[in-house]
Amino acid sequence: MAGRQPFRVPPALPPAAMKTYKIVAPVSTHWVPATCARVGCEAHEHGWVSYIDEGTGLGQRQAHFIRRESGRRFTEDRNDQGITEFTFEPGQECFASGDHQARTGRPERYLVTGGDWRGNPAGDRFEHTSAESWVDDFAIHQEKLRAAIEGA
Secondary structure, eight states: OTTOOOOOOOOSSOGGGOEEEEEEOOHHHHEEEOOHHHHTOHHHHHOEEEEEOTTSHHHHHHHHIIIIISOOOEEEEEOTTSOEEEEEOTTSOOTTGGGOEEEOSOOOEEEEEESBTTBOTTOOEEEESSHHHHHHHHHHHHHHHHHHHHHO
């Protein structure tokens, strides 16, 4: 749901006392447009059915596109409710093919920043060169937190 904020437990400490560990694979650097076949698209592999209500303006435009402009192979039938059922054969690009993306193979980035979702007041940022060093750093930090809690 757009605009909906995640539930967060109110923090007990200020952002400067926090540390954030994250593994990222940004869309701009780690993903590329991909075909249905490359991503294993279910519609491409098994075919699909689109139900179009040609009793509406939108439905008429959709049906026209399918019949005259889509270039896809299909059969069509009308069901008992007057809805046109376009059944598409497997092996062709689905209508969402422009949204398909695949990983580039570039490795994830292992980041540690100061602060939390509220901000990074000191601007602290470190990028680990491997997953192992990121995991070690995280474990050391957790151990420090455990020791501080038990010593409190």
